Amino acid sequence: MSKTSIDRQPHLSGSVEVLTARFPASDKVEAIEFELQGGTCTVLTGPSGIGKTTLLRQIADLDMHGGEVFLGSVSQAQIPAPAWRRNVMYLASETGWWAPQVRDHFAVTDEVLAMMQKFGMKPEKLDMLPGQLSSGERQRMALIRALSYSPKFLLLDEPTSALDHESVLKVEEVLTETKRAGCGMLIVSHDAAQVERLADAHIVMRARS
Amino acid sequence: MTIVLTPLELGLAVALVVLSASLSLFLSLGFHRNLLWAAVRMIVQLLLVGVLLRFVFQQNSAWLTILIFLAMVTAAAYEVGARQPHRLRGRWQFLISGVSVSFSTMVVSAFALLTVLGSRDWLEPAHALPIAGIILGTAMNSASIALNALLSNINNERVPIEAQLALGATRLAALSPLMKRAIRAGIIPVMNQMVGAGIITMPGIMSGQILAGQDPLEAAKYQIFLMLLLAASGTASVIAAVYLTALRFTDKRHRLRFDRIV
Numbered sequence: 108m109s110k111t112s113i114d115r116q117p118h119l120s121g122s123v124e125v126l127t128a129r130f131p132a133s134d135k136v137e138a139i140e141f142e143l144q145g146g147t148c149t150v151l152t153g154p155s156g157i158g159k160t161t162l163l164r165q166i167a168d169l170d171m172h173g174g175e176v177f178l179g180s181v182s183q184a185q186i187p188a189p190a191w192r193r194n195v196m197y198l199a200s201e202t203g204w205w206a207p208q209v210r211d212h213f214a215v216t217d218e219v220l221a222m223m224q225k226f227g228m229k230p231e232k233l234d235m236l237p238g239q240l241s242s243g244e245r246q247r248m249a250l251i252r253a254l255s256y257s258p259k260f261l262l263l264d265e266p267t268s269a270l271d272h273e274s275v276l277k278v279e280e281v282l283t284e285t286k287r288a289g290c291g292m293l294i295v296s297h298d299a300a301q302v303e304r305l306a307d308a309h310i311v312m313r314a315r316s
Numbered sequence: 317m318t319i320v321l322t323p324l325e326l327g328l329a330v331a332l333v334v335l336s337a338s339l340s341l342f343l344s345l346g347f348h349r350n351l352l353w354a355a356v357r358m359i360v361q362l363l364l365v366g367v368l369l370r371f372v373f374q375q376n377s378a379w380l381t382i383l384i385f386l387a388m389v390t391a392a393a394y395e396v397g398a399r400q401p402h403r404l405r406g407r408w409q410f411l412i413s414g415v416s417v418s419f420s421t422m423v424v425s426a427f428a429l430l431t432v433l434g435s436r437d438w439l440e441p442a443h444a445l446p447i448a449g450i451i452l453g454t455a456m457n458s459a460s461i462a463l464n465a466l467l468s469n470i471n472n473e474r475v476p477i478e479a480q481l482a483l484g485a486t487r488l489a490a491l492s493p494l495m496k497r498a499i500r501a502g503i504i505p506v507m508n509q510m511v512g513a514g515i516i517t518m519p520g521i522m523s524g525q526i527l528a529g530q531d532p533l534e535a536a537k538y539q540i541f542l543m544l545l546l547a548a549s550g551t552a553s554v555i556a557a558v559y560l561t562a563l564r565f566t567d568k569r570h571r572l573r574f575d576r577i578v
Contacts, residue, residue: 167482168569188570193484203479205493249479256483 126195126260126291128166130174133158137313143260145291148282150302152295153312159295160200162312163262166293167197178259196258200265200295202249204237212237213252222251226277242269247278254281260291267301279304330355369445378439385448389418392456396557400460402467404564405578412560413463417455420552424451424545447545450521454506454546455553462502462554463561467577469494470565477572487566495558502554506547513543 124145132138136158143149151159165172168188176183176195183191206212210233213219220230226247237245246269253261266282267275275298282305286292296302302309333355337348372380393414403409425448433443470477473494480490488495513519514536522539526532567573 169478169481169571171571188568189481189484189486192482196484197482199475199479199482201475203476205473205476205480253483 124259124289124291125177125179126166127177128174129176130162130165130172132315135315137315139310139312141308141310143291143293145259146286146289147307148286148292148294148305149308149310150294150296150306151310151312152297152302154314157312157314159312160264163197163264163293163295167192167195167262169197193256194259195262196253196256196260197262198249198253198264198266200268202245204245207236209233209235209237209240209248213255216255219251219255222254222281223248225281226251226274243271243274246270247274250278250281254285258290260293261285263292263294265295265297267296267298275301330359369441372441372445376441381439381441381444384441384445388445388449388452389414389421392417392452396456396460396463400464400467402471402577403463404561405576408564408576412557412564413456413459416459416553416557416560417452419556420455420549421448421452423552424549427548428541428545450542451545451549455549457505458502458550459553459557461505462498462558465501466494466498466558466561467565469497470572471577474572474574481570481572485570487570488562490570491562491566495562498558499554502558503547503550506550510543510547513539519543 126143127141128143129140130138139162141149151162153159161170164170165174166176168176168183168191178186178191178194186194204212215233223230223232228244228247232240232244232248237248240248246266250263250266263282267278270278279301282292282294294305296305333351337351340346340348340351368384372384393410396413396417397403397409400409404412425444428447428451429444433447470491477490477494481487509517509519519539519542521542522532522535525535525538530538565573565576
């Protein structure tokens with residue numbers, strides 16, 4: 108696929124700092140309701156197959172749902188979907204690439220280069236084909252790509268699943284800095300130690316009995 | 317000199333198909349049944365259409381011409397979706413295919429009949445139906461190839477498409493490269509036909525006219541005109557089919573709707 112330009116603007120005006128989500132109970136899972144504050148990290152855990160990925164996708168409005176999601180007091184349905192997703196950005200565990208070179212997927216700014224340096228990735232990686240990167244490199248590069256859009260909230264689905272311990276810690280360091288800058292995060296993780304290190308709040312999804 | 321084929325001469329041609337089917341059987345290629353069935357179907361269809369057209373030409377009725385045209389469009393709309401590994405659920409495949417092929421066929425046929433062919437009675441069946449039939453066939457093939465490419469590619473490239481949507485791309489921006497590829501795929505047969513015309517293949521209309529006693533240069537001019545019509549109708553039907561399908565495969569919230577295909 109060739110390069111697709113994605114408009115980096117506009118973000119929603121004003122400083123929206125709370126994301127509220129309410130989802131009714133389904134056949135499989137109990138009702139869930141929570142608030143994400145800007146500048147905090149909430150970790151979402153639960154047994155495999157319970158619907159953590161689906162929940163993240165629904166919050167990002169990539170899947171239809173019967174719940175309610177608000178940015179501040181504005182509901183998801185009131186905001187055009189592309190604008191919503193630039194503010195409430197979902198990053199899948201399986202990263203997607205559509206252009207020939209890595210650099211074709213986003214604007215390479217000093218900020219991007221600085222993040223690559225923090226992750227121990229050389230700038231030459233930008234000139235490679237996405238398929239030439241290791242799965243761990245693709246995962247970190249996709250995170251950099253998402254961060255380069257400066258979303259208000261990040262929905263991360265197992266963002267460090269393909270990384271070694273050292274790289275995991277570097278990513279967590281960047282996530283912590285991003286959080287301090289005001290970004291709210293909802294992270295799916297199966298790593299208890301990571302939950303301990305990152306979480307300001309912890310949501311456990313439970314199957315309906 | 318017009319060549320009139322006798323049933324015996326047609327029977328000799330049937331022997332060639334039987335020979336091909338025998339080869340398939342002998343080499344265990346497994347297509348003999350389908351080949352024979354296709355041949356039988358083709359013979360019955362063409363003989364019936366020959367009888368029907370003879371009747372319609374004798375009647376010379378505009379309403380009958382329109383009725384036959386609608387029947388042809390209905391069949392074409394069905395055939396676009398038939399045999400596709402992925403297609404839109406419910407009546408949408410039929411509707412979108414029908415709109416795409418009928419729109420392109422009507423516009424291009426009307427252009428041909430009203431302008432260049434200078435037909436006084438543009439709904440005269442002897443002019444309108446052959447022209448519409450040729451144009452409709454190309455529109456149908458082009459749309460069918462393009463939709464197959466589009467839906468297969470979307471299915472295979474779901475992850476990169478959704479990665480773009482997640483970053484805030486609109487549905488058309490995220491699907492645009494796939495749509496362009498599908499449109500190009502749909503137009504390739506028409507372009508090949510034009511590029512190879514006269515060098516690699518002797519186009520059917522021209523061959524038919526020469527066999528029917530027409531002057532070769534006049535037959536060539538007629539074929540050129542028809543080829544250009546086919547290029548226009550193929551392009552229009554492909555673009556319409558791809559855009560309408562892309563819009564139906566997504567929704568107003570710029571989501572991929574895999575629940576809308578089978």
